Amino acid sequence: MAAKFVKAEHRTGLHAGYAEGEGAFSPTAPFESWFQAQAELAAAAEPIIRGWLDRRAEAARGLIDSYARLASCRDLGEAASIQAEWFEGSMKRLGADLQALAEHSRTTAQCALRPMKQMSESWSETAARVAEPHPAETDRAIPHAA
Numbered sequence: 079m080a081a082k083f084v085k086a087e088h089r090t091g092l093h094a095g096y097a098e099g100e101g102a103f104s105p106t107a108p109f110e111s112w113f114q115a116q117a118e119l120a121a122a123a124e125p126i127i128r129g130w131l132d133r134r135a136e137a138a139r140g141l142i143d144s145y146a147r148l149a150s151c152r153d154l155g156e157a158a159s160i161q162a163e164w165f166e167g168s169m170k171r172l173g174a175d176l177q178a179l180a181e182h183s184r185t186t187a188q189c190a191l192r193p194m195k196q197m198s199e200s201w202s203e204t205a206a207r208v209a210e211p212h213p214a215e216t217d218r219a220i221p222h223a224a
Contacts, residue, residue, distance in 0.1 A: 115193055122185040126178050133171045140167045 144164040151157045 111193060115189060118189045118192075119186060122189060123182065126182040129178050130175065133174055137168065137171055140164060 141164070144160055147160045148157055151160060
């Protein structure tokens, strides 16, 4: 019995190569699934990177502003206040960086685990189908010993 190959429609996971109900398999399905997972990871990384770059620009502006204010400052108390403001802003940005990193780690883990989940579901479905008797076999009369 020869395998029937068909072009896979846009699906994700290992099950992507199998046409519904036909048992046909697309040899490109694993690659399509991998590319889909990469696209999801890139899409998840974009807002994290953009936020990180925005915070770095904010840090640079804050540093330049603090140095300019310190250069024109003649009071030690005012200098300490300027430094405290700069430090507070830096700590807020660090907190935002750590929060974004945690969110990105969670999103990345979900993107990485989704194909595994789909693969295990696909294997479970395949095992259930294999365990079912074929309709042609159930139609045949089985002779019983009398």
